[in-house]
Amino acid sequence: MELLRLFLREHLYEWIYEGLYYAVAGSGKITTGVAPTITLLLFAILYFSVMLDVGLFDPLAVMMIKWAKGDPMKITIASAVITLAVSLDGDGTTTVLIVTAAMLMLFKKMGMKQIYLAAIIGFGNSVMNLVPWSGPMARAMPVLNIGPKEFLLPVLPGMFVAALLGLFQAYTYGKRERKRLGYVPGKGILTESETTGIINDVTLTNVEYKRPKLIYFNLFLTLAIMVLLIMDLINGGILFLLGTAIALIVNYQDLSLQNSRLLANGAEALGPVSLVFGAGVIMGVLNGSGMSSAIAHQLVSMIPQSLGGYIPLILALISLPGLFFLPNDAFYFGLLPVIAPIAYSYGATPVEVGVASLMGQAVRFASPLVAFLYVLVDRTEVSFIDYQKEYLKWGLLSFVLQTLTAVLTGAIPI
Amino acid sequence: MLALLGYLMIILFMVLLLTKKISPFVGLILVPTIFGIVAALFKGAPVRVDL
Numbered sequence: 001m002e003l004l005r006l007f008l009r010e011h012l013y014e015w016i017y018e019g020l021y022y023a024v025a026g027s028g029k030i031t032t033g034v035a036p037t038i039t040l041l042l043f044a045i046l047y048f049s050v051m052l053d054v055g056l057f058d059p060l061a062v063m064m065i066k067w068a069k070g071d072p073m074k075i076t077i078a079s080a081v082i083t084l085a086v087s088l089d090g091d092g093t094t095t096v097l098i099v100t101a102a103m104l105m106l107f108k109k110m111g112m113k114q115i116y117l118a119a120i121i122g123f124g125n126s127v128m129n130l131v132p133w134s135g136p137m138a139r140a141m142p143v144l145n146i147g148p149k150e151f152l153l154p155v156l157p158g159m160f161v162a163a164l165l166g167l168f169q170a171y172t173y174g175k176r177e178r179k180r181l182g183y184v185p186g187k188g189i190l191t192e193s194e195t196t197g198i199i200n201d202v203t204l205t206n207v208e209y210k211r212p213k214l215i216y217f218n219l220f221l222t223l224a225i226m227v228l229l230i231m232d233l234i235n236g237g238i239l240f241l242l243g244t245a246i247a248l249i250v251n252y253q254d255l256s257l258q259n260s261r262l263l264a265n266g267a268e269a270l271g272p273v274s275l276v277f278g279a280g281v282i283m284g285v286l287n288g289s290g291m292s293s294a295i296a297h298q299l300v301s302m303i304p305q306s307l308g309g310y311i312p313l314i315l316a317l318i319s320l321p322g323l324f325f326l327p328n329d330a331f332y333f334g335l336l337p338v339i340a341p342i343a344y345s346y347g348a349t350p351v352e353v354g355v356a357s358l359m360g361q362a363v364r365f366a367s368p369l370v371a372f373l374y375v376l377v378d379r380t381e382v383s384f385i386d387y388q389k390e391y392l393k394w395g396l397l398s399f400v401l402q403t404l405t406a407v408l409t410g411a412i413p414i
Numbered sequence: 415m416l417a418l419l420g421y422l423m424i425i426l427f428m429v430l431l432l433t434k435k436i437s438p439f440v441g442l443i444l445v446p447t448i449f450g451i452v453a454a455l456f457k458g459a460p461v462r463v464d465l
Contacts, residue, residue, distance in 0.1 A: 011454035278442025285446035289453040291420030334424040
């Protein structure tokens with residue numbers, strides 16, 4: 001038994017260790033495990049939770065509500081814009097809660113179809129889901145061993161196109177609702193006091209955590225972090241770690257508030273963080289034991305030479321059913337580590353593989369495996385099947401447009 | 415053999431997730447642990463062990 005323990009330590013223990021922390025190759029090259037990704041994930045979630053608490057995004061919501069003035073078109077567009085802004089934190093659940101808090105009452109008061117709100121929020125999330133600290137990219141980064149900056153830049157054109165499609169979706173809904181509800185230009189469907197009530201809902205909830213006087217500081221801090229993140233001057237995890245500390249001490253001088261806000265928001269971060277640690281285990285075993293290279297060699301021998309150069313494109317197509325029928329974890333930690341070395345062997349770069357693996361995300365937001373979608377359909381009071389049908393019309397189009405953009409910009413080579 | 419083990423590990427993990435037999439967190443840790451033990455046994459010990 002003593003020997004068995006020793007022997008498992010030499011193998012299994014080491015593999016898991018390498019998956020979580022770092023591995024030193026024979027050449028002396030150090031490959032990191034999931035630890036840096038986890039730092040980024042944890043503190044990005046904490047940082048944006050604090051920013052939502054202090055009300056950084058409130059003025060935007062209020063502005064949108066005032067601007068809408070009871071025009072269905074403006075309300076659908078505002079919903080799309082708020083969703084895009086709020087889902088910047090890469091977390092679906094928070095987005096659903098905030099956008100429905102701001103917009104659902106408007107939809108109800110005006111007799112607009114709530115399925116449209118559900119589809120708008122789902123779609124907006126599918127776009128901002130592509131930020132580096134969100135699920136898919138955070139998972140793909142450790143698998144492909146690439147950083148947020150080199151990954152985000154080739155994804156941005158596709159995100160931009162998808163965001164435009166989201167606005168067009170909102171425009172289409174707005175047009176339909178204007179017609180259905182008999183909107184006459186210049187005449188709103190809401191009274192002044194109803195508008196005020198909705199604004200109060202946004203600004204007067206959890207008011208003890210709001211810091212309206214510090215909004216410019218918070219805006220500056222957030223923009224500075226985003227710029228530094230894109231410039232890749234400082235490691236993303238350290239950036240958000242510093243950002244969270246600065247945000248907490250500036251916004252909450254009260255020591256007990258500093259502590260309690262950190263803990264209250266921590267619950268939201270715990271799930272994804274634990275999952276990525278788990279991913280470190282499966283990847284460590286897959287790589288350390290030699291399973292992944294064995295699989296890769298076996299698969300490479302099966303792919304016809306003529307198709308090898310198209311592997312990123314093939315991966316993009318595979319990701320469509322892959323991300324619908326598989327959880328993110330199974331796709332990024334199961335399939336991606338196997339297909340990536342094959343793509344490399346045909347000359348693709350890790351970034352190209354990463355971009356291709358993100359394409360199917362557009363369709364994933366109709367998958368029954370995405371937990372926050374149940375929060376979405378519950379809040380907007382629509383059935384899951386109805387949501388799926390409505391979402392897929394746009395999600396599939398988004399997939400096609402994003403893949404096309406990636407091919408045209410050369411992010412996916414053909 | 416190692417390739418087969420790898421396939422089985424991934425397929426089992428996916429099947430357990432899809433059939434909701436296990437949470438992603440537990441699956442991500444326990445499935446590779448079990449397959450890792452098998453792989454470690456398969457690869458053989460640095461010192462021969464009679465079990």
